[in-house]
Amino acid sequence: MTEEKSSTLYCANHPTRETYLRCNRCEKPICTSCAVHTPTGYRCKDCVRAQQKIFDTAQPIDYVAAFFIPIILSFLGSLLVGMVGFFIFLIAPVVGWVIAEAVRKATGRRRSKPMFLVAAGASALGGIALAIPILFIALLGVAGPEILIDVVWPAIYTALVATTVYSRLSGIQIRR
Ligand SMILES: [Zn+2]
Ligand SMILES: [Zn+2]
Numbered sequence: 001m002t003e004e005k006s007s008t009l010y011c012a013n014h015p016t017r018e019t020y021l022r023c024n025r026c027e028k029p030i031c032t033s034c035a036v037h038t039p040t041g042y043r044c045k046d047c048v049r050a051q052q053k054i055f056d057t058a059q060p061i062d063y064v065a066a067f068f069i070p071i072i073l074s075f076l077g078s079l080l081v082g083m084v085g086f087f088i089f090l091i092a093p094v095v096g097w098v099i100a101e102a103v104r105k106a107t108g109r110r111r112s113k114p115m116f117l118v119a120a121g122a123s124a125l126g127g128i129a130l131a132i133p134i135l136f137i138a139l140l141g142v143a144g145p146e147i148l149i150d151v152v153w154p155a156i157y158t159a160l161v162a163t164t165v166y167s168r169l170s171g172i173q174i175r176r
Contacts, residue, residue, distance in 0.1 A: 009021075009022070009029035010029060011029055011030055011031035011034055012028045012029055012030060012034075012044070013030070013031070013034050014031050014033075014034070017031040018031075019031040019032070021035050021042050022042075023035075023042065023043050023044035023047055024040065024041040024042060024043060025043050025044075025047040025051075026044060026046070026047055028044050028046075030042070030044045036048045055111075055112070056111075056112040056113075057110040057111055057112065058107065058110045058111060058112035058114070058115040059107075059110060062106075062107040062108075062110050062112075062115055063114075063115055063118055065103065065106040065107055066103050066106075066107060066115045066116075066118045066119040066122065067118050067119070067122045068122070069099065069102050069103050069106055069119075069122075070099045070103065070119045070120075070122040070123040070126060070165060071122040071123070071125055071126035072126065073095065073098060073099045073102060073123075073126070074095065074099060074122070074123040074124075074125075074126030074127040074158075074161050074162075075126035075127070075129050075130075077091070077092070077095035077098075077126075077127070077157070077161065078126065078127045078128075078129065078130050078154060078157060078158070079130070081130075081153050081154050081157050082153070085153070088153055088156060088157050088160075089156070089160070091157075092156070092157045092160035092161050092164070093160055093161075093164045095157075095161050095164075096123065096160065096161040096162070096163070096164025096165045096168065097164060097168060099119070099123055099161065099164075099165050100119075100164065100165050100168035100169050101168075103119050103165070103169060104169070111169070113170070115169075116165075116166055116169040116170045117166070119165050119166070119169055120162045120163070120165050120166035120169075121162070123158075123161045123162045123165045124158050124159075124161070124162040127154065127157055127158030127161050127162065128154055128155065128158045130154060131150070131151045131154035131155065131158075134147055134148070134150050134151050135148075135151060138151075
């Protein structure tokens with residue numbers, strides 16, 4: 001009630017501190033030690049925290065799901081690589097889509113960029129797992145470098161799946 005009369009503001013968190021700043025989101029008066037300078041102006045810590053939650057909602061358990069679901073599904077998908085040859089160009093994006101949907105469901109649509117990267121990395125690991133022995137054989141010189149031709153399709157599959165998973169998961173963030 002006295003607020004209208006006096007122009008002096010007091011920090012919402014420190015009632016004894018006079019201030020001239022207000023949070024530009026919730027309009028709460030805030031002192032200089034409570035104000036956070038953001039690209040859009042001064043904000044209170046509560047608003048900054050609330051804003052961050054929108055962009056980074058992943059829980060630790062989500063990272064576990066974002067690792068194991070892609071690595072298993074991507075590995076299963078990679079079993080097809082040897083059978084379908086060229087059609088892997090059609091199948092890999094579908095596998096990536098399935099993985100992205102499964103991760104979204106398992107994580108309750110929570111998100112964070114590191115989590116998307118974990119999912120993409122796990123997809124890559126699962127996809128290339130079968131090819132790793134071939135790489136070792138080539139490195140050890142047991143077989144000639146021509147054996148590396150067997151790595152080409154798994155590598156294409158892996159790249160397609162990992163990029164599909166990442167773009168689908170992070171695409172959700174852009175659309176909202
Ligand atoms: Zn605020
Ligand atoms: Zn304060």
